[in-house]
Amino acid sequence: MPTAVITGANRGLGLEFARVYLAEGWTVHAGCRHPTKADALRKLKGDLHIHPLDVDDPKDVKALGKSLGSEPVDLLLNNAGIFGKRDVKLGQLDYDEFQQVLKTNVVAPMRLAEALADNVAHSRQKKMAFVTSRMGSIGMNSAGGQVAYRTSKSALNMAVSCLALDLKSRGVTCLLVHPGWVKTDMGGPGAAIEIPESIAGMKKVIDKVVPGDTGKFFDYQGQAIPW
Numbered sequence: 001m002p003t004a005v006i007t008g009a010n011r012g013l014g015l016e017f018a019r020v021y022l023a024e025g026w027t028v029h030a031g032c033r034h035p036t037k038a039d040a041l042r043k044l045k046g047d048l049h050i051h052p053l054d055v056d057d058p059k060d061v062k063a064l065g066k067s068l069g070s071e072p073v074d075l076l077l078n079n080a081g082i083f084g085k086r087d088v089k090l091g092q093l094d095y096d097e098f099q100q101v102l103k104t105n106v107v108a109p110m111r112l113a114e115a116l117a118d119n120v121a122h123s124r125q126k127k128m129a130f131v132t133s134r135m136g137s138i139g140m141n142s143a144g145g146q147v148a149y150r151t152s153k154s155a156l157n158m159a160v161s162c163l164a165l166d167l168k169s170r171g172v173t174c175l176l177v178h179p180g181w182v183k184t185d186m187g188g189p190g191a192a193i194e195i196p197e198s199i200a201g202m203k204k205v206i207d208k209v210v211p212g213d214t215g216k217f218f219d220y221q222g223q224a225i226p227w
C-alpha cells in the first residue's frame, strides 16, 4: 500500500487527512509538534507512525528525513499552517508575526519538500500536495486585509509553481489545493463546510491528479483557482 507524510496531523484538516488515508490502508507518517498530547491522532487505527515535527524547526525536518531513510513516500501532504492575528489594520501590522506566518506557511513546506524530494521521487505515485488558500489568489482579492496570511499563501503558490518545474523531470506532481472555508479552529464555527466534506473533496482531487497537472491550483471541488 502507498505511504503518506502529513504535517499538522494532530487536529483540523491534517487529522482527518490522516484518518482517511489510514482507513484506506495507507501507511501514514503523521507529523505534529507534541505527539504525547496528540490524543485524537494517537487513537486512529492503522499503520500510523507519529513523528515530533515542528515544521519551523530544521532539526525536526532533518530527523524526519533520517527516520524515513530511503522509504518511498507516495504523497507528501504539506498541511500545517497558521493564520496570524486577524483583522489587523494597516498601521498596526506586527512584523515579527508577519515573518512567523511566512516561515510556517512558505519556508517550512519548501524545506520539507526539499528534504523528502528523493523519497517522493522514488515512490509509485510521486505526489506532493500543498494546502494553500483562495485568500492567496491575487486575482480574486477584492477585500484586502489579512495581509500576512494572504501574502504567505500567494508566496507558497509561487514557491510550489517553481518546485513543480524543478521536479518535473523526476516525474513528481506538485499540487496546490484550497480546502474551502472549513469548520476547524482556523476556519471557525461559522465556516461554510464541515471537515469531512473538505477532506473527501481534496482527496479526490489528489487521487485524480496527473503529471500534466503539476503546479496547478485547485479547490476541493477540483475547480481551478486563478492566481
Ligand SMILES: NC(=O)c1ccc[n+]([C@@H]2O[C@H](COP(=O)([O-])OP(=O)(O)OC[C@H]3O[C@@H](n4cnc5c(N)ncnc54)[C@H](OP(=O)(O)O)[C@@H]3O)[C@@H](O)[C@H]2O)c1
Pocket (backbone or CB within 6 Å): 007, 008, 009, 010, 011, 012, 013, 014, 032, 033, 034, 053, 054, 055, 056, 079, 080, 081, 082, 104, 131, 132, 133, 134, 178, 179, 180, 181, 182, 183, 184, 185, 186, 187, 188, 191
Ligand atoms: N480552515 C479553513 O477554512 C482553511 C481555509 C483555507 C486554507 N486552510 C489551510 O489548511 C491548512 C490546515 O488548516 P486547519 O484549518 O486544519 O487549521 P487548524 O485547525 O488551525 O490546524 C492547524 C494545524 O497546523 C499545525 N501547525 C501550525 N504550526 C505548526 C508548526 N510550526 N509545526 C507543526 N505543525 C504546525 C497545528 O498544530 P498545533 O496543534 O501544534 O498548533 C495544527 O495541527 C492550513 O495550511 C490552512 O492555512 C484552511
